[in-house]
Amino acid sequence: QTIWWGNWLSLVQWALALLLLVVPVLYECSRTFKYFCKMAFYNGWILMLAVLAIPLCALRGRSVENMKIIRSMLHHVKHLYGIRIEVRGLENFNLAEPYVVVSNHQSSLDLLGMMEVLPDRCVPIAKKELMYMGTVGLACWLGGIIFINRKKTDDAIGVMSETARTMLRDNVRVWVFPEGTRNHNGSMLPFKRGAFHLAVQAQVPVIPIVMSSYRDFYSKKERRFTTGRCLIQVLAPMPTQGLGPEAVPALTDRVRQAMLDEGSSGGDGRGFWGREGDYSGVAGEGGDGGLAGEGGDQFAG
């Protein structure tokens, strides 16, 4: 019996040793394997951080003030991934009154940029499905994140109208991704109008944000995830005072155009959208013309 047990033990030891050898080799050699490891860790780490955030947030109950806890908890994640975030125009957020922030939406990594610049008392609007993502859903709820049901337009619009009142009553700012979904292809999808109806109903300014394309360090399609840089530009507030619902389409177009203009010519003239964005303005030329990668990647081992 002792002999059998000993053999079994050494078999386990061998298997473990092999695993310890194979995983790092695979990680270094296979771009796809590395991509999946990094994404899995990203999701797992955030689920775990939410476990820590929940009891702290629960002391206050559901409150926008809890976004400060969530923001500070997520702040270090960019370092784990060697992503350098450079922010410009942060002074545009210095308004006493509430406002609606609108930003382009590339992937779940937007969370890193969002937590880099998120003003105090500002909550994102998110799809309802996020509420069911375990601990993350609960943390989001405690942070006062506003959930909308994208499958029921009337419901979503009702929540947005309610939000206009809440913003003014409780002095709350709101962050919306007006594309309404993630867009991995550089540049931007057409905008949905909810954010702009919201701003007009509350008579508060819209503050656009452009986040540069992740193409140099991240591509879901190519299963590529390395280190890199991201530039975030906060644009000047766009007033809505005196505008009525009929002005919403024009406001939407104006804001989108301002973001596209910034995206094509901003970032020191290198552009924000990378090489294959559907906007063929002054895009970064050549391999390192854009926002190329650097920084320490903890995952590189």
Ligand SMILES: CCCCCCCCCCCCCC(=O)SCCNC(=O)CCNC(=O)[C@H](O)C(C)(C)COP(=O)(O)OP(=O)(O)OC[C@H]1O[C@@H](n2cnc3c(N)ncnc32)[C@H](O)[C@@H]1OP(=O)(O)O
């Ligand atoms: C520690 C761990 C913590 C973890 C933390 C995690 C943080 C997580 C961060 C989370 C980040 C998560 C990020 C995410 O989850 S992003 C996904 C969810 N976000 C959005 O979808 C926001 C953008 N969407 C919109 O604005 C849409 O318009 C909505 C959703 C409102 C409706 O969309 P829908 O597709 O159903 O309909 P439609 O757009 O064709 O509109 C129909 C008509 O209604 C008009 N209309 C629209 N609105 C209003 C209004 N208010 N008053 C009056 N009218 C309004 C509109 O103009 C149009 O009319 P017309 O123009 O054609 O005549």
Ligand SMILES: CCCCCCCC/C=C\CCCCCCCC(=O)OC[C@@H](O)COP(=O)(O)O
């Ligand atoms: C017990 C249930 C366990 C569920 C496990 C879920 C694991 C996910 C855990 C953490 C994820 C953290 C990142 C969440 C924040 C990113 C929000 C986001 O980017 O939502 C996408 C939404 O804007 C657009 O959605 P679609 O592109 O239309 O789709």
